[in-house]
Amino acid sequence: MEIQTLLLFVVASLSINLIPGQDVVYIVSNTMAGKLKMGLRAATGLGVGYFVHTFAAVFGLSAIIVNSAVAFMAVKYLGAAYLLYLGICALRNFFTGNSKINISASDAGNNVNVFKQGVMVAVLNPKVALFFLSFLPQFIDPKAASPEYQLLVLGVVFCITATLCNLSYAIVGSWLFSSAKSQRFSRVIEGTSGVLLIGLAGKIAFSKE
Numbered sequence: 001m002e003i004q005t006l007l008l009f010v011v012a013s014l015s016i017n018l019i020p021g022q023d024v025v026y027i028v029s030n031t032m033a034g035k036l037k038m039g040l041r042a043a044t045g046l047g048v049g050y051f052v053h054t055f056a057a058v059f060g061l062s063a064i065i066v067n068s069a070v071a072f073m074a075v076k077y078l079g080a081a082y083l084l085y086l087g088i089c090a091l092r093n094f095f096t097g098n099s100k101i102n103i104s105a106s107d108a109g110n111n112v113n114v115f116k117q118g119v120m121v122a123v124l125n126p127k128v129a130l131f132f133l134s135f136l137p138q139f140i141d142p143k144a145a146s147p148e149y150q151l152l153v154l155g156v157v158f159c160i161t162a163t164l165c166n167l168s169y170a171i172v173g174s175w176l177f178s179s180a181k182s183q184r185f186s187r188v189i190e191g192t193s194g195v196l197l198i199g200l201a202g203k204i205a206f207s208k209e
Helices: 001-018 022-033 035-066 069-096 111-123 127-141 146-176 182-205
Strands: none
Touching: 001 127, 001 146, 001 182, 022 035, 022 111, 022 146, 035 069, 035 127, 035 146, 069 111, 069 127, 069 182, 127 146
């Protein structure tokens, strides 16, 4: 795997994981409902759930690569279309100003089981599985040796960056979303990520491979 590809993947992962979504709501609401440690437990639980999706994506995509190059290209193009859709939605929120997330302590779950709930929130979310199947193939070279290794490395890197972003939200999220600048922050992140997602989709659409 080329270092340029890995660096692009890290930048893309960070940008996407910074978008305030339902995982962020879960983390910040637990921080607001209890203490910082509750938000950290929620973020860690979500991270464990991401690893489950990583291994599922590695095995599933690896099987597709081995059995059919055409099927893998179809997955890549369908994934690119899904990333394009996510990018358009992010840009729409950026331009319309609908990116502010209202978070309250009532959104939190049971504090005692917040870690287990975090795992289940991630594992049982079909959008997370769909995102993994859409995102990882965009950075894979099926002609290179050991595509399974490429997928595993990218998946682990994504889980680490996602967990770091979630831990950051647990630490500063409650302050951030209670400030007057929360809407501006959300719009900037969604605008940037929207452009990045559309760029990734375009890269696949116009790729000669």
